[in-house]
Amino acid sequence: MSPTDQLSTRVSIALLGVRSEAPVRRQGGAGPSDDGHFVIGGAGAAIPIDPTSPYVVRDGRLTLDGADLGMDVAPVARPRFYDLSTADGTPYDRIAKLHGKDVLATTVVQTCVRYDASERCRFCAIEASLASGSTVAVKTPAMLAEVARAARDLDGVSQMVMTTGTSNGRDRGATHLARCVRAVKEAVPELEIQVQCEPPADLRALADLYDAGARSIGIHVESMDDDVRRQWMPGKSTVPLDEYRAAWREAVRVFGRNQVSTYLLVGLGEDPDELVSGAAELVELGVYPFVVPFRPLAGTLATDVDHVAAPSRGVVADVTARVAALLRAAGMRGSDQAAGCAACGACSALSTAGG
Numbered sequence: 001m002s003p004t005d006q007l008s009t010r011v012s013i014a015l016l017g018v019r020s021e022a023p024v025r026r027q028g029g030a031g032p033s034d035d036g037h038f039v040i041g042g043a044g045a046a047i048p049i050d051p052t053s054p055y056v057v058r059d060g061r062l063t064l065d066g067a068d069l070g071m072d073v074a075p076v077a078r079p080r081f082y083d084l085s086t087a088d089g090t091p092y093d094r095i096a097k098l099h100g101k102d103v104l105a106t107t108v109v110q111t112c113v114r115y116d117a118s119e120r121c122r123f124c125a126i127e128a129s130l131a132s133g134s135t136v137a138v139k140t141p142a143m144l145a146e147v148a149r150a151a152r153d154l155d156g157v158s159q160m161v162m163t164t165g166t167s168n169g170r171d172r173g174a175t176h177l178a179r180c181v182r183a184v185k186e187a188v189p190e191l192e193i194q195v196q197c198e199p200p201a202d203l204r205a206l207a208d209l210y211d212a213g214a215r216s217i218g219i220h221v222e223s224m225d226d227d228v229r230r231q232w233m234p235g236k237s238t239v240p241l242d243e244y245r246a247a248w249r250e251a252v253r254v255f256g257r258n259q260v261s262t263y264l265l266v267g268l269g270e271d272p273d274e275l276v277s278g279a280a281e282l283v284e285l286g287v288y289p290f291v292v293p294f295r296p297l298a299g300t301l302a303t304d305v306d307h308v309a310a311p312s313r314g315v316v317a318d319v320t321a322r323v324a325a326l327l328r329a330a331g332m333r334g335s336d337q338a339a340g341c342a343a344c345g346a347c348s349a350l351s352t353a354g355g
Helices: 003-016 127-131 141-155 174-187 204-212 225-233 243-253 272-285 315-331
Strands: 035-040 041-047 056-058 059-065 067-075 097-099 104-109 161-162 192-196 217-218 260-266 286-293
Touching: 003 041, 003 056, 003 067, 041 225, 097 243, 104 141, 127 192, 141 174, 174 192, 174 204, 217 243, 225 260, 243 260, 243 272, 243 286, 260 272, 260 315, 272 286, 272 315, 286 315
Parallel strands: 104 161, 161 192, 192 217, 217 260, 260 286
Antiparallel strands: 035 041, 035 067, 056 059, 059 067, 097 104
């Protein structure tokens, strides 16, 4: 299969899903949800499970209408740490989840000050998993250290992602993140950690996160278009893009070039050329633009109220290919990041395109 065909197929299954069993599956949350986790050609992939998809995983291969597409696919096995609980009876999988093939992920605070319907990001369901009882509202440093140690020992987890809902404080949640990072690094020193938060009002919080032991950071803007931001992220868009730029610059100074990333969502109505132009600005700053297609997810306003459809496969493939070319020209690869979404790559097709 040619590189172009590989990218087209990777984008297609990201949008159309596959028919398959998936022992590891995440439902509800702040990011891509309702996905099964697979290993495709040795790399982790988060793919929707859809019984109507024309793509079927059969005998470890990806097929389309019965034809073998030449791609090895294996569902990620259920991790053994999911069978454990803390002393107070909290199941480990309510504290942190396995993502991709070897990434431990957690939302340290599962509430967000912007979750009121008038301010909520329309693609986000951060509190849906809390409402369903599949997680706990606040993960303590001790909880996370305990789960991280077990995930390392039992399942070979090699990196961890810690994100957070936004708090009312000037730190926007960074202080609790730093406490959690420090506890995990004390328990599992070799575990690489990415943190994710909004730009803190006091940028010194970024150095605090690095000093705690995080080695990469995601400061996620989702779109560089202010009209799109106001429509899709009414609360978050009140943080000006210039604050994001200041935070990215400081984060690059602290964490290093290509250790800072931001999500860019394809399918929010932004002109594809402008989206690629925004990605070029980020690359110039040393920030990795993690390009991911918008996908309609249950529990979000975009799905339940707006009924927004997923973007076309052609647009996602075109944008992904062009952004990957920018990254290659700049010598920036997701796999070179210490930890996090770009290092894992499961939710994007960028790595398939050489980014």
